[in-house]
Every structure is written in structure tokens, then in C-alpha cells.
Amino acid sequence: MQLLLIHSDYIEYEVKKSTPVAEKIEESFKKGRLEEALTAFIAVEKIDEANVEGAVSKAVEEIKSVASQVKTDNIMVYPYAHLSSDLSSPKAGVAVLKGIEDTLSGEFNVKRAPFGWYKAFKISCKGHPLSELSRSIVPDETVPGAKSSECVTAVKEEVVSEALKAESTARSYWHILTPDGTLHDAEGFDFTGHENLGKFVDYEISKKRAVDKAPPHVELMRRLEIADYEPGSDSGNMRYYPKGRLIKSLLENYVLEETSKVGAMEVETPLMYDMNHPTLKKYLDRFPARQYSIESDKRQLFLRFAACFGQFLMNHDMTISYRNLPLKMVEMTRYSFRKEQRGELVGLRRLRAFTMPDMHSLCADMEHAMSQFDEQYNMCISVLDKIGIKVDDFEVAIRFTRDFYNENKDFITNLARTVNKPVLIEMWDTRFFYFVLKFEFNFVDALAKASALSTVQIDVENADRYEINYVDSDGNSRRPVILHCSPSGAIERCIYGLLEKEAMKAEKGGVPMLPVWLSPTQVRVIPIGEKHLDYALQVSEQLNCRVDIDDREDTVGKKIREAGREWIPYVVVVGDSEIEKGTINVTIRAESQPNKPVKSEMTPAELDAKVSVDIAGMPYKGLSLAKMLSQRPKFL
């Protein structure tokens, strides 16, 4: 058993939310306070199960001895699982805690906090030498516990938004919606044929996360010279090498083009905002995210975690007619900042600084918003598809309030019908957030971890908060309904998704590669000897894509191997026979199997035509590195 004893001016707690192992409790038990108390934080461990009575009596002895030293009669028995990584069963835990409570209550004024609940608590530590003690107790054999630790009474003030707090108390009802419109209980649903959905549901509901290795994209992002950790910054702020910057840039351009096609106007808004701006302050409280805050002179500023503020403040000042609706604005936020908790950050999956396309649509009313929602749902599917993440690669979650569902069953069902597979439903009794309806497309990776990509939300709060109005046909001023949309989700997360997807493909015996339009090198030309370099150059000039030439002094075998490790879609080898015939010898990655390259002899013009089919309609940029490989530095 682990014991942490704190002599405090007062201790008070309040129950927030039950865990699966929570004991059933009375209403009066949900809050408690003791003045001038010795608080015993207790973690009951596996080893205590062997001798529950022994553990109880040892603990009581310790607590009594400390209580007499600090001269207090009030004792708070407080279950605190985090003291140990080898916890007992909940049953044994409750038994021990109750035992301690009962034994002590003869002599002391004892209170006990409930077991198995998330609790908020406040404690004021006295700070004298005996005020903080910890003990390790083993039944029948007392281990001399740790000595008095220093009294660290740093009061940390973290700004936690109301929405974050609300989220921890929100009661969720989980269902699976099949395309036929049936709402199944999520528990007990047969996921045969929908294994990824099963994993996603597990991830969302039961929070099962048995993972023992790093996600494969972390090694890939480095080996492919896309991105890397930057120890010189804050965690979750990455560096992007030329290849990574190229890929990001292409993705950003693509998503912006797609939003432009649906009529969005691109704008740019500030990265930092006044924390005490009255409107923003209220918004902060409604968004479930943590912010970076910075001090500048006497102002408290926060870094944006989305583009909402800037766009809404702009909307507020605009004159908008019903004729302008839906009014769409978009920004590629480089960056959005969220101060995610340390342990949440992994590679490109979750970052503290990330690039997110953020589009907002002002709609006349709910009906209008729903038809826009539907359009944007379809746009998101198509955007991810072009990026290389297909409908089968993600799982759909739709979240809404019960009222919304009851009024719009057909509408919701149609969303499941569009993707033609079962989707996860999360329903709330009351609206905790600013939206009544949202969906996300969740990528499920090789380790069964899920993370959201595209999302659209129907916001019914912020038009009021920001006082955004439009003038309707009757001349009256009205509040629009606002849609938040990130068509692709975070750009970095798309890269994560692509890399994870290809890692899974390689695992199953496929040949991994990026879509041709995103490949940093689309064609590599390898001259067999120095004398073929001129011809290689000529060939490269006939290709309208990102072509580089491996002019290094290495063997052909080695160059081929390296081109393969870089996932280059087309590898061209030229030597005497090609020069003679005016052709090239092309290895086509997309058609190859491991150890079975598919080679084809063609003319440069034929290859050019082939590549242009691959990249048709997608954004293009030139090479981000020197054309000649001998001139390229190594980043890793």
C-alpha cells in the first residue's frame, strides 16, 4: 500500500464522474470537507490482497502515529490510485479503505472520499516539516517508507475551459447506425466485416489502448526526410525538411482550391488574441481545448487553436445580405496551437502546432445549414479520397443531441447511407457544446488508435456571442447558423494517415508509396555510367514533373535500392542500349510487388503522358531539393 499523508488547513472534494469501478454512493457522500485535517491519500496494491486485515492495521498504525505527532483529530481517508502502478482489485481496495475508516473512527473524526470516482479536490498544505509524509506499507513486513519530502506548495493555475470540464461530466449514449436506418446498441454490435469500426468504437468507448510500440509513421517521417522532432522548441512543434514542406504545401494548396470551388473566400487572421476580450473570453470557455498563453507587456494573450475567432470578429463587422448566404470564409491556419498534454503527443498524429484548414459558412437557418452540412460531408469524402485516404480507410462518427436526432432521423440515416457502412453515433441528452450536430472521419492506424481528420459542426451559439447578423429579404436583421468545417483535418495528420496506411500495406506484403502528386520525387533517372549523364539530362528535360538525377558515383544496384527506399514512383535507368534506341527503362512502383519490380521500356514522351494522368487536376510544385543528387545534403 502506498500512503501519502498531508497535514492541511483544510481538505475538500467534490465527485465529478464515475469510473467503471466506482462504488455506489449516497448524495451526501458526493461532497466533503474537513478542517485542520490529516489527509491520507491511499493506493491499495496487489500485495495487500494477501492480507487485507494486516494491511489495514499497518496503515492505521502509521496514520495514528502521524496524527498524534501533528496533533489533529480529523482524518480524511482519500483513495488515490495514482500513487501506485500495481493496484489491487477494486473490491479489495474498497475493503481496505473501509477497514481503515472503521478502525480509525473510534478515536478520530474520520471522513472518507468515495472510491472509483473522478474527484475535484482542494487542499491547503501547512508546509511544516511533518506536513507531508509518504509511506510504503507491506502487510506483515513494514518497509521503512520514504522520508519526509519537501513541502512543495506551488499553486498551479491552469486555465481549463468550461467545455473541457463539461466534457468530463457529459453522459454519452453510444450507438451504431447502419445504412438501413437502424440504431443499434454499440455494445454487442457484431463488427464482422467492419473490424476497423470495432477498433474505433473500442477506442472511443472502452478506451482500450494496449500498445507496446511507437506508431510506424514516426520512423517513416524521419527516414523519408519529411519531418522530425525539434528539441529546441516545445514538444509537438516539429521541423519539416524540404520534402515535408513540399508535401504540406501541396496538400494545403489542394484543400484551399477545393474550398475555393465551393465558394469560400480565403482570408488571414492573427495568431494571437487578447485573452480578456469579452467575446473571446466567453468563447474560450466553450471550446474543449487547452491554449498556449503568453504575456506581452501587461496583456495576456493566447495563441489561436482554430481560425474561428478571427473569422467571427470579421463577420461581426461585415454587412451581410441574405443574398450572400451561404457566406464562406477559409483560412489555412499555419499554425493552430493547442497545448495538448505531454503524453498525447506522438509523431505527426497529435501536435501542439499544426496546420488546419478552417472554413466557416454562415447559413440563413437550420434547414439551410443542414443542406450545407450534407454538401460539406460529401466534399470531405472527396477531399480525403484525392489525398489518398479512401472511405474504407476511415470510420465515421456522428455526434448530436437527442432532440436533434428525433427531429432529423432521415437526415442522419442518409449520412450513413452515403458512406454505405455502419457509423458510430454519440448522443447527448443536453447540449454541452456550441454545436448540435457534428461528424468526424476518424483514421484508425496500425495500432488501432483513432484520430479525427475531416469534421463539420453546426454551431448554434457563436452568431449570438459574436453578434453576427445578416439582413433578410424582409429587411430584418437575423442571426445565421454557422458551420465549422475542416475539409481534410490537420494537414500534418493527413501525412500521418498516409504514412500509417502505407506502413500497414507494407506489413501485408504490399509496396508502400505516396500518391504520385505528393511524391517529392516523381521520376528518378539513373545513368549507368558517367558517359550516360548527358542523355539522362535530356530525358529529364522531356518530363514535365519532379525529376531528379542520381549522378553520384555509386553502383546502379545501390542507386536502385535507394530510389526504392525513397518510395519513388518511377525509376528510369539509362545506358548504352537506351541511347541507341532513344528509349528509357522504367520501373513502375505502383505495379510492382516486393522483389518483383515491374519494368517497362518506353519513350520519355510516353512516361510523361503516364505521369500527367497520375497527377491530373492536382496541384503541382517543382522539386524542393537540388536536381542532382550529388548536390543534396543529408538531413539525417
Add this chain to the structure above:
RNA sequence: GCCUCUGUGGCUUAGCGGUAUAGCGGCUGAUUCGUAAUCAGCAGGUCGGGGGUUCAAAUCCCCCCGGAGGCUCCA
């Protein structure tokens, strides 16, 4: 933020109380090569940082920093 694990030349890594091992990469030379690593030589390390224990620390202990996994959370 908390818990657990982890950190050796640019990268991957051996060593786990007696100041360090190899491969890749880099440089030099030879080789000019037909599809998954040409050969030889050279340079490069205060073993993440700081403190402690010891005759002696990469190795043991403490603190800090980075990374991984979990709690939690999401784009």
C-alpha cells in the same frame, strides 16, 4: 500535468563500475559499373545536461531536458 520505460559520434547500435564497439552516412583514393548496399583508407564520441556516491561512472543514486507507452484529449 501524473505514472512507467528510455537517451552512447549525423543515423542505427555493442558495452551496463576500470574513460568506448560496429555498421550506415561523411571525406580521400581506386573502380565507370545494367536493376535491393563495389573495394580500401581516414576523420568523427567530455556516452542527453547538471549534481552526488566511488581510488575509478557511459555503467550506481538524485534533479532537469528530450523521446516512447499509459491516464486524458482531439484536427
